[in-house]
Every structure is written in structure tokens, then in C-alpha cells.
Amino acid sequence: MKNIQREGIETVARHSQLSKKTLAKALKDQVYPDEASWKRFLTLLFLTLGLGFSLAGIIFFFAYNWADLHKFIKIGLVEILVITVTVLALWPKINSQIRHIILTGSAVLVGVLFAVFGQIYQTGANAYDFFLAWTIFVTLWVCISNFAPLWLLFVVLLNTTLILYQEQVADWPPLLLYGILFLGNGLIFAIAKLRQAPAYFVHTVGVAALTFATIGMVSGILFSFNKDYFGVFAPLVGLTYIAGLWHGIQTKSTFYLSAIPFSSIIVIAAFLIDLSDGEWMLLSVSIFIIISVTFVIRNLIQLAKKQSS
Template sequence: MESSRGELVNLIEQKKIAKDNIKQAINIANIHPAPKAWFDFINQLLLWLGCVSLGLAVIFFIAHNWSEIGRFAKFALVEISLIFAIIVYVKTKPQTNASNGALITATLLLGALMALFGQTYQTGADPWQLFFNWALFILPWALIARFTSLWIIWLALLNIALALYCDVNTNPLSLFFTNKVNPLWLFIGLNSFIFTCWHTLSLSRTWMKKTWAIRVIALVTGTLITENALLAIVDDYIIHTLALPVWGVFLGAIYWLYRKVSIDLFMLSGACLSGIVVLTAVVGNGVIFSGDGAEYLLVSIMVIGLGSGSAFWLKQVQQEMN
């Protein structure tokens, strides 16, 4: 649909389609969704909202009535709901919206069951262990189901567990470095490794080829690397860190993968945005404190110039795609 839309826009811009025939061309290109497409979209939307709402409803019901419900009733409610969700997944056809929705509900209920166990018996475990064990227990489901959304949830749980772990341990990299190192490197390493594995495996596995999943992972990884580069610039320790070289390698990899190997405007747009932010921070950090008010104008002109240049380049890439 995106390709047909882009081709039609180019034809209209080049005035190869008469104004009187534009509406007919749009209908022939089948750009506007048909009534059946709207029905399928609404049907899937209600299914997913229902599955997620069911899992959250059980959690909120127990939390709201915590003092009124006994411990065995709490466990019974969560476990029966979890078993029911698993039965629905087993009985339905694999790789369908119904089975995937049941699996998401089961994932939420499993986390609720683990939290309920820890809160009821006061195990004394740190909060990061809850999310880590939650991710550990749903890993077999993710491997068997090969469901992209479940893998993204698994990745989110790992990042939350790592964030809570770093919050408890002030120096999480003490085993490898004597001096305190920015824990942001742990997140960069984790998400970069997953991004590399996902991109490599997607070349041979159909279920991993969904564009939105690799874009989400790349967005998280790119945001972390850009943030680390900004911290290096603001804290004035550029020479003593690998933040900027790693940032440059990441941008180079994105350019090579999604410009030379295959074209993806979303990835290239994110790389352009990261480049604008970091380059502006480098220049701004050097001139803002010079004492002259003209530096703000310089930074503004730089942002406008970089943004306009990026838009022009992306437009050229889009024309190459069409």
C-alpha cells in the first residue's frame, strides 16, 4: 500500500495524471481501505483490547480487594484465569489472533501470579528479580509460539529488570571495572546484541521479518546510544570515553544496512535525527558559554540547515525507492 501510494503521488506531482482522473486513479490503486479491511481492523482491535483488559482486570480486582479476599481465593482466581488462557491457546489454531491474544493474557496473568506469591509470602526478593524471573518463565512460550509481540514484551521485561538492578546496585559493572562506569552501557550492550541477533535471524525466519519489531528494537537501541553520546558531550569527557565512537559506528551500521543493503526510510530518518541532536549538542556545548548572544542564532541556523538537508536527502531516497 505504501509503495502504491508513493508511486501515485509521484505521478501526480509529475503531472502525468490529469486532474480529472486523479480520483479514478486513487480507486484503481486501491489505496483507500475497503469495508472488509475496516471490519478486520476493528475485529482485531477489539480482540486485543479484550485480551489485555481481561488480564489487567484480574490484577486490578485483586489489588483493589486485597484485604477482603483471602490468600487462597487470590491464588485460585489468578491460577484459574491463567489455566483458562492456556487452554484457549492450546485449543485454538496456532499463529492466529485468538491464540496470540490468549498468550498475551497468559503472560500478564503469569506476572500477576509471581507478584502475588512474592507479596503474600514476603520472599524478600528485590523488584528486579520479579521482572527477570517473569522474562525467564515466558521465554519458552516465546520460543514455541514465535509471536513477535511476545518477544517485544520479553525484551521490555529484561530492560525493566536491568533498570531495577542498576537502581539497587550503584556500581553494576564492578566485576569488570574498578572505577564506576555509566550503567547505560549495560542497556546499550543488551539492546545492541538483541538488535544484531534479530536482524541476522530475520534473514532466514519469516516470522521475524515484521518491520515494526526491528524498528522498535532499533529505536530503543538508537535512543540509548544517542543519550550516552549526549552525556559524554555535556560532561566534557569525550576523549576518555567510547561513547562518540560507538555512536558513529551505530550510525554507519544503520546507513549501510538500510541504505546500501535495503532501503528503510524510518531507520534513515532516525539516524538523521540522532545525527542532528548530537552535532547540535557538540556545537552548542562549545559556543553557548562563549558569552556572546549570537551563539543561539548560530545553533538555530545549524538545526534548520541540518533538518532541511536531512529532509532533502530522505526525499531523494524515497524517489529512488519509487
């Protein structure tokens, strides 16, 4: 009885003659966390909180004492911290999950190091250079550790680098940027899904891809300067949404059946507003949003009931 969920045990109990005592024992053995699980959870929780507060304290320390510290002391302190935390993460007696959390803290400190260096020497670099360097210098750690939170930090750095590069250097049309971000995050989502990454990572990247798709569709509908790429962007998003809904229906996934319809509602509302911005159209759009959102939520509730029955 490996990897049995609570819903499965309760379904078996409803369609069999299992006694309450047997059901309680099955839930205790397979579902409820034991003492060791709670200890492991609390250890990771407090370690994560401690590391997060420590990183915040380091950043505020430099911000508060900036004028009183020599530039070599500033850089030296951060370098010592990066080296110390990285060596600690490589300590062989440390649990692998704890090692990954510490390595994530070290990756954040790399960003602090580049920020301190840039602030001291006023390199005149664009903001995207900072995030690009941060991304490059943590890539090896991300690939080796294969730790979902560290990958999530990496994805955030990639998106930020692309957005700042477009704003400060490339001057791409907005819809082209949204298309690149949509495809890039969508590709990461597909790979993470195939590799069975943690659900929170998959869903976070999926929401990011849907967000860029939604913004791109709305901007393409409402603003004329985005029309050049809209003929390619819109069919691509439409086919992706159809495939996602089909997959969601087949797998009974509430993520696909909630995120994609809500995005579609926003896009349709933008299309209606583009047709007319009169009072009656705004009233119609409001009614449409209320009815469609209610319909989506109703279907999700019914799906949840079917899954629990």
C-alpha cells in the first residue's frame, strides 16, 4: 500500500465493509504524519525561515551601514559569506534536502555580491546586466542540485533578465516579448510536467506562462502597435489553450480547468471592450464576467464533488 491518498482510502471504505477501526488504522499508517514526519517538517520549516531571515538581515546590514564600511570590507564580507555557506552546503554529513536549502541561500548571496560590487564601483551597467550575471553564475548550482525552489529562483531571474533587456537594450515590440516569455515559460512547464516536478513548481510556472499569454492577448487586442505579431501570437495561444483544456478534461485537473478559463474570460472581455467602450458594452462585459466566472466556479465545485464521491 504505497502512495495511497486519503481520497482513495475513503472511496474504498464507502464501497466495502471496512470497519471504522480498520479505516482509522489505514489513515494513520498511510495518510497521517507520524512523529518523524513532523520533526522533519519542522526542521525544514525552521531552517528555511532562519535562512530567509538571515539573508534579509545581511541585506539590511549593508543598507544601514553602507556609509561606514570600506569598500573592501563590503565585498570581503559578502565573499566570505558566499564561500562559507557554499562550503557548508557541501558538508557530507548534512541531509541532502538541507544541503539544497543552504545552497539556495548561497545563490541569493551571489546576487547580493553583484549588487554590492555594482553599487561600490558604479559600473554604469544596465539592470539587466546584474540579473544576467546573477543567472549565469548560479546556473551550475541549479543544474547540479535539481532543487525545485532553486529552479524557481532561476526561472524568476531568467524572466526578469529578458524583461529588463527588452526595456533597456533591445526595444522589442511588447507582443514579441510576451511571446518569448510565454513560449519560454511554457517550455519549462512542459519539461517540469514530464519530469514530474513538484506540483507547486509546475503550477507556478504554468501561471507565469498563462499570465504572459493573457497580457499579450489583451495588448494585441487593445493596442494597434501590437497588431504585427498578433496574427501569429493569437493562434499559438489559442491552440495551447485548447490542448490544455483537453488535457484538463481527460485528467480531471482543476488547475487546467480553472486557470485557462479565467484567462480566456479576460481575453474575451478585452475583445468586447475593443468593439465598443460605451456604457451598454461596459455593462454587458460586467454581466459576462459575472456569469462566466460563476459558471467556471460551479463546474469546479461539481468536479471536486465527483472526485470525492
